[in-house]
Amino acid sequence: MLASQRKQQILTLLAEQKQVHSGELSQHFGISEDSIRRDLRELAAEGLLQRVHGGALPVSPAIAPLETRKNVQTGSKRAIARKAVSLIQPGQVVILDGGTTTHELVRQLPATLSFTAVTHSPAIAVALVDFPLIEVILLGGVLYRHSVVTVGAAMLESLNTINADLYFMGVTGVHSETGFTTGNYEEACVKRALSSRAAETVVMASSEKINSASAFAIGELTMASTLVVKDPLEQALQSTCEKLGIAVI
Numbered sequence: 001m002l003a004s005q006r007k008q009q010i011l012t013l014l015a016e017q018k019q020v021h022s023g024e025l026s027q028h029f030g031i032s033e034d035s036i037r038r039d040l041r042e043l044a045a046e047g048l049l050q051r052v053h054g055g056a057l058p059v060s061p062a063i064a065p066l067e068t069r070k071n072v073q074t075g076s077k078r079a080i081a082r083k084a085v086s087l088i089q090p091g092q093v094v095i096l097d098g099g100t101t102t103h104e105l106v107r108q109l110p111a112t113l114s115f116t117a118v119t120h121s122p123a124i125a126v127a128l129v130d131f132p133l134i135e136v137i138l139l140g141g142v143l144y145r146h147s148v149v150t151v152g153a154a155m156l157e158s159l160n161t162i163n164a165d166l167y168f169m170g171v172t173g174v175h176s177e178t179g180f181t182t183g184n185y186e187e188a189c190v191k192r193a194l195s196s197r198a199a200e201t202v203v204m205a206s207s208e209k210i211n212s213a214s215a216f217a218i219g220e221l222t223m224a225s226t227l228v229v230k231d232p233l234e235q236a237l238q239s240t241c242e243k244l245g246i247a248v249i
Contacts, residue, residue, distance in 0.1 A: 060208065094166045094167075111131065221240065
């Protein structure tokens with residue numbers, strides 16, 4: 001079998017099984033694990049999968065630049081945002097992450113809802129200007145252009161004065177083994193810090209993020225108290241969430 005044919009079969013197995021293991025692939029194709037690891041390296045270099053210890057997971061398409069992501073799964077994000085808005089209660093302090101799903105959440109906010117929004121996304125802050133009952137706290141810092149959010153020491157220092165009720169966290173991957181992941185190391189650190197300042201973390205995940213992974217771990221699934229999705233989860237992930245006490249909406 002040609003290497004190109006073998007790699008295509010690996011991608012087919014990955015799409016069907018949601019993960020592949022180097023040892024099992026080695027036995028399946030009757031070649032060494034070194035050869036399999038080389039195949040996985042080359043596929044990862046092409047952006048076709050995400051390598052993890054012992055094998056690979058589907059790569060999340062949600063690591064594209066913000067402008068590109070605005071046109072991905074728009075209907076799914078709208079449905080998720082409508083459900084997520086119902087979790088916000090009047091008078092709460094709510095941290096809003098950057099990202100296209102959070103932008104959609106802002107669009108779904110009722111004009112009569114009064115709460116305090118904390119965000120490190122200048123775009124989210126500007127979008128909230130049209131809601132006079134919402135107090136907006138913008139966390140400053142160094143602008144990370146890919147996601148248009150602030151990061152760095154100054155942002156983290158100002159965050160330490162916040163005790164929030166909810167944090168709506170954006171992720172690029174949700175997987176039972178790798179937990180929540182994202183495509184940038186600095187952003188992963190920031191998201192962990194934001195989550196630590198909230199009583200509850202809510203993850204809104206459109207379908208392309210489910211059972212996929214990116215390079216940098218934010219944390220285990222137990223970081224979230226609630227996962228908001230459009231479609232029912234596959235049984236394995238649903239069972240994992242139930243076991244961990246994570247509400248799936």
